[in-house]
Amino acid sequence: MASSYDSIAALYDPWSRSVTEDVDFYVAEARKAGGPVVELGVGTGRIAVPTAQAGVRVIGIDSSERMLDVCRARAEEAGVGELVDLRPGDLRHPPVKERVTLVTCPFRALLHLESDEERLDALQSVHGLLLPGGRFVFDVFAPSRDDVLETHGRWLEREPGIWERADWDTDRRLLTLSVRGEAGETRMYLAWRSPEEWRHLLERAGLDVVACYGWFDLRPYDGGEDSVWIARRPTD
Ligand SMILES: C[S@@+](CC[C@H](N)C(=O)[O-])C[C@H]1O[C@@H](n2cnc3c(N)ncnc32)[C@H](O)[C@@H]1O
Structure with missing residues (x-):
């Protein structure tokens, strides 16, 4: 099925050019995990390519074939094509058999899910992808x-x-x-929900909240628009 991102795949990188504040944060999480990392909604590789450049393998899922084409070209150009494994698919049911220590969903991609049922499907899939103790890191917003x-x-x-x-x-x-x-x-x-609702959904999916930050510099969440989450699959 066509994605609303297909028609802006060529526009996405210039459009998001100023969004750089999250890259080091996600790359640091990937380094800590050691890899491979599953990135849900990988897009054109804004995070995935620097992650691969840091030596961590990325399995990238996206429902837009055109975004994945751009990502593939960008990874090849950066010399890390071998480390970026791109798979077309829905983040609610990602085509991933591997079990990993880190799943990410950067830049508000979860807001593309419009109902709690869809959100819960995605979070339960994340739970299934993670090894016990593995982390799920994502960011969302709720406008002021x-x-x-x-x-x-x-x-x-x-x-x-x-x-x-x-x-x-x-x-x-x-x-x-x-x-x-x-x-x-x-x-x-994009459908937004409050931090309380995200916390509740994470808990319903069986994920423990480790931290909720207000920004990528790890300042505590204080009621602002952005929230950055670290959740964890409990050890059995
Ligand atoms: C805001 S972009 C983020 C891209 C990239 N992670 C970044 O940080 O630049 C959201 C991405 O999620 C993808 N997406 C939206 N809904 C999706 C779904 N249900 N399953 C898989 N990918 C989805 C879009 O195609 C798009 O590439």
């Missing part, structure tokens, strides 16, 4: 009222020639994000 008021319904130039428009449905807690540029355009949906 100010962010909603400032951006709602307006086209903003996020990068030169790349425009973004956020339409916030605060009753359904659903963001419709439109992106357009010369190399493509799309509309995608």
